[in-house]
Amino acid sequence: MRQTIRMLALALLCGLFFQTPLAAQNAKEIIENADEKRMGQTSRSTMSLTVIRPEWKREISLRVWTKGNEYLLILITEPARDKGTAFMKRGKEFWNWVPRIERIVKLPPSAMAQAWMGSDFSNDDLVKMSSIVEDYNHRLLAEETVGGRAAYKVEMTPKKEAAVVWGKVVTWVDKAEWLFLKTEYYDEDGELINTITGKDIKTMGGRTVTSRLEIQPANEPDNKTVLVYKELEFNGPIADSFFSLQNIKRLE
Numbered sequence: 001m002r003q004t005i006r007m008l009a010l011a012l013l014c015g016l017f018f019q020t021p022l023a024a025q026n027a028k029e030i031i032e033n034a035d036e037k038r039m040g041q042t043s044r045s046t047m048s049l050t051v052i053r054p055e056w057k058r059e060i061s062l063r064v065w066t067k068g069n070e071y072l073l074i075l076i077t078e079p080a081r082d083k084g085t086a087f088m089k090r091g092k093e094f095w096n097w098v099p100r101i102e103r104i105v106k107l108p109p110s111a112m113a114q115a116w117m118g119s120d121f122s123n124d125d126l127v128k129m130s131s132i133v134e135d136y137n138h139r140l141l142a143e144e145t146v147g148g149r150a151a152y153k154v155e156m157t158p159k160k161e162a163a164v165v166w167g168k169v170v171t172w173v174d175k176a177e178w179l180f181l182k183t184e185y186y187d188e189d190g191e192l193i194n195t196i197t198g199k200d201i202k203t204m205g206g207r208t209v210t211s212r213l214e215i216q217p218a219n220e221p222d223n224k225t226v227l228v229y230k231e232l233e234f235n236g237p238i239a240d241s242f243f244s245l246q247n248i249k250r251l252e
Contacts, residue, residue, distance in 0.1 A: 027138035027154050030173050035069075035133055037178040037207065040234035042067045051119045052224045060117060063251075069131050071243040075251045082117075086248040089127040097248045104245055113165045120194060120215045120225040124165045135162035136169065146172045146181040147199075166193075177201070177208045192218040204232040 042065075049060045061078035065071075072089040076082045084099035094107045112124035136156035144153050151172040158164040167188035172181045179201065185194045194217055198210030213227040241247070 027140040027152075028133065030140070030152050030154055030178075031136075031138055031156070031171075032133050033178040034171075034173045034180055038180065038209070039066055039068070040205075040207075042235055042238045043205070044231075044233045044236060044238075045229055046231045047227060047229050049117070049119060049121075050226045050228075051117075052226065054222045058118070065238060065242065067238050067240070067243070069133075071238075071240065072127050073243055073248065073251075074126065075248075076117075084252070086251060087116075087123075087127065088243055088245075088248050090243050094123065094127055095245065095248070097245075099249075104248075109163055120217050120223060121227075122165060125196075125215075132156060132169070135159060135164050141170075143175075144172060146174075149181060150175045151181050179208070179210050181210070194218065200228075204229060205234045207232075207234060 045064045047062050047064065049062060051058045051060075059078075060076060060082065063075045063077055065073045070089075070091055074087040076085045081100075084097075086097040088095045088097070094111070096105045096107055097103075098105065107123070112127075113122055115121070116123050116126050136158055139155045139157075141153045141155050144151055151174050153170065153172050156169040156171065158166065158168075166185050167190065168186040169183060170186070171183040173179065174181050179198055180196075181198050183196045184192055185196075187193050194215055196213055196215045198213055200210065200212040201208060202211050203209075204211060209229070209232065211229045211232075215225045215227075217223050
């Protein structure tokens with residue numbers, strides 16, 4: 001009997017001192033690590049965004065600058081009819097410069113749920129007006145495999161005071177490289193709306209990244225939007241003044 005008790009006690013101690021990563025990891029820290037890996041302190045990139053529909057396909061070329069979660073600027077360089085159009089996030093403000101009418105429009109928070117440039121991405125998906133770190137509560141659900149890679153499965157539910165688009169977000173973060181491998185977006189009724197999948201893992205800007213993002217609407221299997229990074233640079237100097245209403249009119 002004493003031997004059995006000693007064996008049980010040893011097993012309990014082993015369980016305490018050799019916990020699985022699931023027990024040891026903090027859900028918010030996982031999201032923080034993945035968010036920093038994706039954004040860096042600053043980033044500059046060129047990318048293509050392709051909107052795919054059953055009857056047609058449209059490609060948009062972009063240049064993007066980010067600084068933390070406070071600043072983001074997107075410049076459209078192609079097609080010609082949209083060239084020079086820019087979108088800028090500055091704190092909680094979201095602006096759109098339309099060169100053909102020479103007008104800057106401040107977009108309201110209600111515009112965050114709208115489709116961006118006719119794609120399956122919402123304005124909020126691209127400009128990240130809502131912070132996945134600060135605006136959500138995080139819960140570690142499981143460890144699962146996505147695309148052959150071990151991942152943490154984390155559920156994010158919005159805080160009561162947060163003005164966010166989604167009712168719930170579930171994401172799978174790569175354990176080795178802190179990459180967002182797959183993210184599911186649900187509405188307030190718990191219905192799956194979109195799934196974003198990270199693919200083509202490679203080294204860009206000195207970091208391992210998912211260089212291709214595919215967004216698939218749940219109820220429209222023939223629709224898809226694909227975002228591909230062409231060039232990516234992290235942590236170069238970008239002044240706060242770069243993200244100004246005057247500057248977005250001058251970008252080329």
